[in-house]
Amino acid sequence: MPHLHFKGKTFVQNHHLAVPFHELIPVADKGLSQKPSLHDNLILQGDNLKALKALLPTYQGKVKCIYIDPPYNTGNEGWAYNDNVNSPMMQSWLGKTVDREDLTRHDKWCCMMLPRLKLLRELLTEDGAIFVSIDDNEVHHLRCLMDEVFGEENFVANVVWEKKYSASSDHKGIAPLHDHIIAYRKSEIFQRNLLERSDSKDSQYKHEDAKGVFRVSDYTCNKTAEERPNLYYPITNPHTGEEVWPKKTRVWGYSKDLHDKHVSEDLIFWGVENKAKVPGFKRYRDQLKGGDGVVPATIWAHEEVGHTDSAKKELNVVFPDGGAREFVTVKPTSLITRILQIATEKDSIILDSFAGSGTTAHAVAAQNAEDGGNRRFVLIECEDYVDNVTAERVRRVMRGVPTAKDAKLKAGYGGSFSYFKLGEALEKQAILDGEHLPSFETLAGYVFFTATGEQFDGGKIDPKTGFIGESRNFDVFLLYQADVEALKNMALTLDTARALPSHSGKPKLVFAPTKYLEEETLRKLQIVFHQLPFEIYQRMDAKRR
Ligand SMILES: C[S@@+](CC[C@H](N)C(=O)[O-])C[C@H]1O[C@@H](n2cnc3c(N)ncnc32)[C@H](O)[C@@H]1O
Structure with missing residues (x-):
């Protein structure tokens, strides 16, 4: 298979592995939920590279459908390449707006996309699929990147979305009226649904x-x-x-x-x-x-799925106060609904890591209200408007928009969501210095995920006994408190080892700051010991290689 070469590729090839895990901090008053939870609908504030990595312990292999609408790299969007990749060339790119004059603008865009696509692939279920909106500025590069990350055999379609209904009369060339939506599946198990008849x-x-x-x-x-x-x-x-x-x-x-x-x-x-x-x-x-639906095809007409003007009008219905007027790259909900119909079930998780005005969440809430589904969305947005546009749109459509003509939107689609922001990176030195100690639950998530490679379920932990979950081979324990003084005295002793409850009867994998036990005793008690925090990071480093 031909490969795309671009400046910086060697530095970003494995960058997704080097990105540290970050804490996800709940911001209760920004969500619509009694108790913020990572298992709720989610809006995450922060850079999506870090946020996607932070989602891995909970969502690896769980997301049925990804829709993303990244910067198209038109030269007018004001985006900047900001990934902290450790190389002088990449560092010299940081923070500079990517405009038309930038001779490396396509290289930067590819460097930005490659590690994100790799993390997105890890989040997909085996029968999941990803849909990416793009236009002619980057479609050819995107296809090559996606062939590389997902495998060319997993290409599903290049959909032509008719985003405009007429060409502007002053266009100097052949006026583009469409965007592309590039779809790939995770594996051959993916099956598209048929569309409902009109x-x-x-x-x-x-x-x-x-x-x-x-x-x-x-x-x-x-x-x-x-x-x-x-x-x-x-x-x-x-x-x-x-x-x-x-x-x-x-x-x-x-x-x-x-x-x-x-x-x-x-x-x-x-x-x-x-x-x-x-x-x-x-x-x-x-x-x-x-078998009685319509086979989805690759041309999506504006009459069926909306166009850019209808998308803006739709957003203004939710913000009659003009609060989102400046938001110009919005997509119509009916476009996302079409994707939901093709690639989700009623209980699927849908992820959008370039959330913008929150169209994906709006479409998911509306589709659930329509068919009684229980789909969940996960949105990531880095700009400041994540609260007053992205999350605000979701609050309004869930609670109801009094001025809306559509009866369902007026009444509100119902539902809840939790709002999280990115916290500190979980760095070994910060933990050793006691400078930044993550909460028990946060560390439990990362320890469990990195040690077992399996999904972490925060609902199962018991900080009193240290139990953090059952993996295929172990009952896993973490002896830890987010308190330097407590940690100094915390050790796996004979008494604590004997007191560890037996959940499944499997051997126990125990993480603790130290142990006062002989290897022989550990063997007899069927305990595998790992010292905190060194051995989590050894495991992470092994995975990075
Ligand atoms: C084209 S807009 C998405 C519009 C969206 N589909 C809608 O209907 O409103 C792209 C969004 O991705 C966000 N974005 C770009 N780079 C990002 C990053 N590294 N992390 C998180 N969000 C990012 C931008 O701030 C922008 O809001």
Whole structure:
């Protein structure tokens, strides 16, 4: 496979591994939740490279659908490359606005994107998919980066979104009316959903029985008995007892086995009042996944999914006070809804790490209100407007927008979210100096994740006994308090070792500042000991390599 080369690539190739884990600090009064939790809908304030890394212990392999809308690198956006990569060339790039005059602007953009795409991939479920909005400034580079990170065999589609409905009359060239949405899957297990039929097609759903509303489709196919002898067989009409044969020039569409299955599932229609001479196939509207939807295609017209003007209007409905007027790169919720329909289930987690005005959260809340789903969103935004635009939009759409014409939006979609900001990096020296001691729960998350590589569940910890979770091979314990004096006296002794509760009967993996026990005793008690904080970092360093 051809690879894209760009300035700085060697420095950022493994940068995602070197980014330290950071604490996530709840900011209770900015969320809409009784008790902030990382398992709630989330809005994270901060740079997405650090925030994505901080999410790994809780969300690795859990996110079903990622939508991102990164800077397009048009030369007018005022973004700056700010990743703290340790090389003089990269350092000289920091903080400088990337404009059209910048001869390395495409290199910087690739350097910014590569480590983020790598972390995003780690967060996806095996059956998950990522959708990235982009325009012609970077689409060709993005495709190469995504081939590299996700594998070219996992390319799903390059969708053309018709973002404008007309070309501006003063355009000097061929006016671009579309953006791209590049989609890749994590693996071949990903399956796209079918799209619901539009209202006009819904009129075909004329029939109803105890299972719901359905339409009837033809039970035959365009093949001859000679071509498909296995599809030429008699079907018994259960209402008359007669045998019904298909035409020799147009046989049944299903094998005998499949037909028997249809009969057992009551999917055969014999007409109104069972008067039909030939069978039909019942296609229920609520079971579109089963095969009665529309196959999504790669051209998304503005009439179906909105355009940039409708997106701005939509944002202004939520901010009638003009509070988001300056926000120009907003996407229509219907565009994100289309992605949710294609790539999520009702309980999926959706991540947007370039959240902007919060369209993704708006679309998720609206879709849940529409279909009774329980999808969750995770949004990351680094700019100051994360509180008064991104989070404020979500507060308003959840609680209701009194001036909105749409009844559901007026009433509010309901739901809650927790707001977190990035805290300090969990650096070994800061812990050793007692300068910055993370909370028990924060350290538990990182210790558990880095030691086991498995997902951490904060709901299971017990700071009293030190239990922080069960992995495939161990019950894991952390003897720790965020207090220098307490830590000085904290050790794994014979008494503390014997007092460790047995959760699953598996050997115990114990992290503590020190131990006063012989190896032999540890072996007898089936304890594997690791010293804090050195051995967490040894494990992290091993992973980085
Ligand atoms: C094109 S806008 C996204 C617009 C969004 N889709 C919407 O509908 O409102 C890109 C956003 O990504 C944010 N962003 C850029 N770099 C970031 C970073 N390193 N970390 C977090 N957010 C970032 C920008 O501040 C901006 O709000």
